[in-house]
Amino acid sequence: MPRTAHVAIGAAVIFTVFVVWIAGAWSHGTSIKAVNDIAFVGLSILGAFFAAFAARAVHGRLRAAWVAMTIGMVGWALGEVLWAYYELALDEPPFPSLADAAYLLMPVGFCVGLLLFPGENGQSRGRTLLDGVIVAGSFFVVSWVTILSPMYSAGSDSASAMIISLAYPISDVVILTIAAMAWLRAARDQRLVLAMLTIAMACIALSDSGFTYLSAESAYDSGDLIDIGWVAGLLLIIVAATASRDEVGAPKARSASTVWAPVWFPYTPLLLAGIVAAAEPATIFRTPMVEIVGALLMLAVLGRQYLAVTENRRLLACVAEQALRDPLTGLANRAMFSDRLEEAMQRRERDHVSVALIVLDLNDFKVVNDTLGHPAGDELLNRVGERILGCVRNSDTVARLGGDEFVVLVDDDAADDYAGHIAARVTKSFDKPFVIDGHELFIRPSVGLAVAGGHEPGVSAGELVKRADMAMYAAKKTRTADVHTFTPELRVADPREEGLHGLPYSTPSTADVAAVQLLGELRQAIDAVELTLLYQPKVDLLTGNLVGVEALVRWPHHRRGLLSPDEFLPLVRHHGLMRPVTDLVINTALDAALRWHQQELHIPVAVNMSAPLLADPRLPARIRRALADRNLPASVLTVEITEDLVLGNIEGTRDVLNQLRRSGIRIAIDDFGSGYSTLSYLCELPVDEVKLDRRLVVPIVEDARVATVARAVIALAHELGLIVVAEGVEEAEVAARLTEFGCDVVQGFYFSVPLSAEEVLRLAAGPTSEHHGARPQSLERSSSLD
Ligand code: C2E
Ligand code: CA
Ligand code: CA
Numbered sequence: 001m002p003r004t005a006h007v008a009i010g011a012a013v014i015f016t017v018f019v020v021w022i023a024g025a026w027s028h029g030t031s032i033k034a035v036n037d038i039a040f041v042g043l044s045i046l047g048a049f050f051a052a053f054a055a056r057a058v059h060g061r062l063r064a065a066w067v068a069m070t071i072g073m074v075g076w077a078l079g080e081v082l083w084a085y086y087e088l089a090l091d092e093p094p095f096p097s098l099a100d101a102a103y104l105l106m107p108v109g110f111c112v113g114l115l116l117f118p119g120e121n122g123q124s125r126g127r128t129l130l131d132g133v134i135v136a137g138s139f140f141v142v143s144w145v146t147i148l149s150p151m152y153s154a155g156s157d158s159a160s161a162m163i164i165s166l167a168y169p170i171s172d173v174v175i176l177t178i179a180a181m182a183w184l185r186a187a188r189d190q191r192l193v194l195a196m197l198t199i200a201m202a203c204i205a206l207s208d209s210g211f212t213y214l215s216a217e218s219a220y221d222s223g224d225l226i227d228i229g230w231v232a233g234l235l236l237i238i239v240a241a242t243a244s245r246d247e248v249g250a251p252k253a254r255s256a257s258t259v260w261a262p263v264w265f266p267y268t269p270l271l272l273a274g275i276v277a278a279a280e281p282a283t284i285f286r287t288p289m290v291e292i293v294g295a296l297l298m299l300a301v302l303g304r305q306y307l308a309v310t311e312n313r314r315l316l317a318c319v320a321e322q323a324l325r326d327p328l329t330g331l332a333n334r335a336m337f338s339d340r341l342e343e344a345m346q347r348r349e350r351d352h353v354s355v356a357l358i359v360l361d362l363n364d365f366k367v368v369n370d371t372l373g374h375p376a377g378d379e380l381l382n383r384v385g386e387r388i389l390g391c392v393r394n395s396d397t398v399a400r401l402g403g404d405e406f407v408v409l410v411d412d413d414a415a416d417d418y419a420g421h422i423a424a425r426v427t428k429s430f431d432k433p434f435v436i437d438g439h440e441l442f443i444r445p446s447v448g449l450a451v452a453g454g455h456e457p458g459v460s461a462g463e464l465v466k467r468a469d470m471a472m473y474a475a476k477k478t479r480t481a482d483v484h485t486f487t488p489e490l491r492v493a494d495p496r497e498e499g500l501h502g503l504p505y506s507t508p509s510t511a512d513v514a515a516v517q518l519l520g521e522l523r524q525a526i527d528a529v530e531l532t533l534l535y536q537p538k539v540d541l542l543t544g545n546l547v548g549v550e551a552l553v554r555w556p557h558h559r560r561g562l563l564s565p566d567e568f569l570p571l572v573r574h575h576g577l578m579r580p581v582t583d584l585v586i587n588t589a590l591d592a593a594l595r596w597h598q599q600e601l602h603i604p605v606a607v608n609m610s611a612p613l614l615a616d617p618r619l620p621a622r623i624r625r626a627l628a629d630r631n632l633p634a635s636v637l638t639v640e641i642t643e644d645l646v647l648g649n650i651e652g653t654r655d656v657l658n659q660l661r662r663s664g665i666r667i668a669i670d671d672f673g674s675g676y677s678t679l680s681y682l683c684e685l686p687v688d689e690v691k692l693d694r695r696l697v698v699p700i701v702e703d704a705r706v707a708t709v710a711r712a713v714i715a716l717a718h719e720l721g722l723i724v725v726a727e728g729v730e731e732a733e734v735a736a737r738l739t740e741f742g743c744d745v746v747q748g749f750y751f752s753v754p755l756s757a758e759e760v761l762r763l764a765a766g767p768t769s770e771h772h773g774a775r776p777q778s779l780e781r782s783s784s785l786d
Pocket of ligand 3: 727
């Protein structure tokens with residue numbers, strides 16, 4: 001900090017000059033009143049300015065501290081001006097005078113300022129103040145015994161003169177104490193500043209005591225040696241003010257060490273006072289002033305002890321509370337949630353009220369963490385917590401169970417109705433995007449709800465959690481924004497009875513172990529390229545020709561059998577493994593395409609790519625490389641944009657898509673009409689193909705409205721120059737309808753289930769092998785279904 005160093009050097013020079021000069025003048029016995037007075041006026045005004053600069057440069061509590069000290073310094077400067085006037089214009093400076101009133105503004109300002117200094121450990125300002133009073137009172141007792149009592153009994157001066165001359169040393173001791181306390185409890189970046197201020201107060205206190213003594217003897221004159229203390233104090237205040245400004249800009253470090261000195265600090269002088277007083281006859285304490293100080297001292301000691309006890313109690317309560325809170329969001333943690341749930345379940349037994357749980361898991365939270373960084377992820381979790389809190393009553397418990405899992409506990413006479421209402425409200429609150437780091441993020445939760453009715457037997461807390469969890473996974477599976485409520489059928493349908501992804505509640509260890517084990521196996525499977533692909537044919541509706549395939553990932557698991565994407569992609573997403581999985585899929589798919597190519601079958605292959613990966617600017621180069629390695633043309637590859645979350649930087653995504661498209665790769669929008677891919681994608685993103693979601697396809701034979709929408713979407717897509725692919729065609733009737741609507745390509749079990757690469761080869765080469773070549777064999781209906 002160059003500024004502080006410069007000021008410190010300047011201060012040292014001024015100090016040296018002053019000391020040499022005072023010492024020289026003193027040794028010659030000359031009166032140097034005028035110059036001395038002007039020096040004090042100058043320095044105190046300078047001090048006021050430096051304090052004011054510090055106040056302007058810093059913020060918050062520190063600013064308030066420096067404002068108070070600036071007022072103190074202005075008081076001091078005023079006092080100096082008045083004093084100079086008395087000394088120079090009048091022969092005999094009056095005492096006490098207006099100057100004393102101004103001077104005494106300084107201890108008040110500094111007391112307040114030092115108390116306001118931001119501290120680090122838990123001690124309150126009230127306790128600091130009482131410590132100051134205890135120390136000051138003790139010092140008063142000591143000084144009473146040693147100098148004041150003899151002076152007082154000599155009684156030459158008026159009572160007010162006596163009181164004012166006592167006010168200096170007493171107030172000095174109080175500030176000195178407060179400064180030392182503030183120093184001990186200071187935030188690390190202000191510790192040096194407070195050290196300087198404490199030393200400054202000590203210097204000033206020394207000079208003030210000397211002054212009291214000399215004035216009582218009427219032996220003080222400006223230019224006395226004791227002036228050195230004041231000058232040193234003023235200069236130190238100036239340097240401290242500069243350092244305070246500099247330190248605020250410097251990087252902050254936190255100290256974890258507990259400071260124990262403040263605990264015993266005030267008792268040392270108290271002990272001293274006790275010893276000194278005990279040695280004296282009790283009679284010398286029998287004056288009103290000493291009795292008042294004694295009473296104050298007792299009160300201060302009692303008050304301090306009381307504060308110390310309540311503070312400790314508060315601290316303990318705070319620690320206990322924190323043990324039950326999630327440190328990130330401030331919501332209840334798992335421990336508190338379990339407690340509350342257990343309580344609620346007991347109440348349910350007793351009073352037959354119902355208890356409901358709403359479990360929320362954010363979709364693709366991992367993507368936010370991976371693309372925007374963990375601080376953004378934390379910020380998002382906080383915002384999510386706030387939104388959920390905004391949807392519940394005070395009596396409901398909202399907890400974060402770790403990661404991106406939240407739970408709301410509702411126990412209430414009307415929990416059945418009310419919980420559904422809350423769940424819907426919470427879900428709706430996610431309609432608005434979250435703005436994190438300037439990105440607009442559309443985050444969706446999967447929401448599961450389970451209610452234990454007041455008269456339903458045999459539902460334990462663990463069972464209820466499990467049910468809510470199953471409902472949540474059902475919601476996750478359908479990828480809709482609807483709240484899923486637990487029904488007994490879910491249990492039958494849910495293959496993850498073992499609590500694979502579930503909340504490990506009733507048997508935490510086994511469930512955790514299973515989840516961790518599966519994750520480990522998944523990582524291994526990815527590394528060892530054990531994930532495989534099936535290829536579902538895409539068929540031209542007019543010609544019946546195979547026009548391409550869609551690659552669909554599978555995980556052949558040694559115990560669980562062939563796992564479908566719905567069974568392990570949540571895990572992939574959750575643990576940030578989407579990129580390696582996608583790389584694996586692209587490479588495997590292109591390997592298959594190469595094999596077909598070598599057989600003169602030019603079958604384009606489509607791969608699913610989760611939208612957030614498409615914001616990665618290095619993606620196009622990686623894909624081009626994969627194509628070049630196999631000497632394949634870019635036209636063999638189609639990228640299907642899947643997943644429900646497109647990050648705020650739609651620009652980045654558009655950039656990547658543009659690059660891909662320029663190199664000849666086709667872009668398709670997947671699951672159009674599922675509620676996630678919106679119309680705006682069609683306008684904002686460069687695409688070649690729209691894939692109509694099953695939900696827009698299957699019902700077209702019985703639901704006229706869906707049919708109208710499907711027909712309109714097909715027309716719209718054609719208007720935009722896009723190819724339309726209908727998914728999930730299982731019946732001839734649907735296929736016929738689609739042909740009528742002008743749909744271009746279809747995909748579904750009616751034509752073919754997903755096939756292995758060899759099966760695709762056989763199918764395309766076909767029994768009528770004269771057809772093969774660039775135009776694959778026509779495919780009316782898959783034999784593999786028969
Ligand atoms: P998707 O992209 O919509 O894929 C079509 C899904 O519908 C496939 O399920 C397919 O087997 C199934 N399907 C095909 N025809 C029919 C039909 O006529 N009726 C019915 N009911 N279903 C049909 P799959 O293979 O289980 O894939 C599910 C989803 O997993 C895919 O939906 C896709 O979003 C995702 N996925 C699959 N492979 C990958 C991948 O490699 N990467 C990424 N990111 N996602 C993938
Ligand atoms: Ca797809
Ligand atoms: Ca799809």
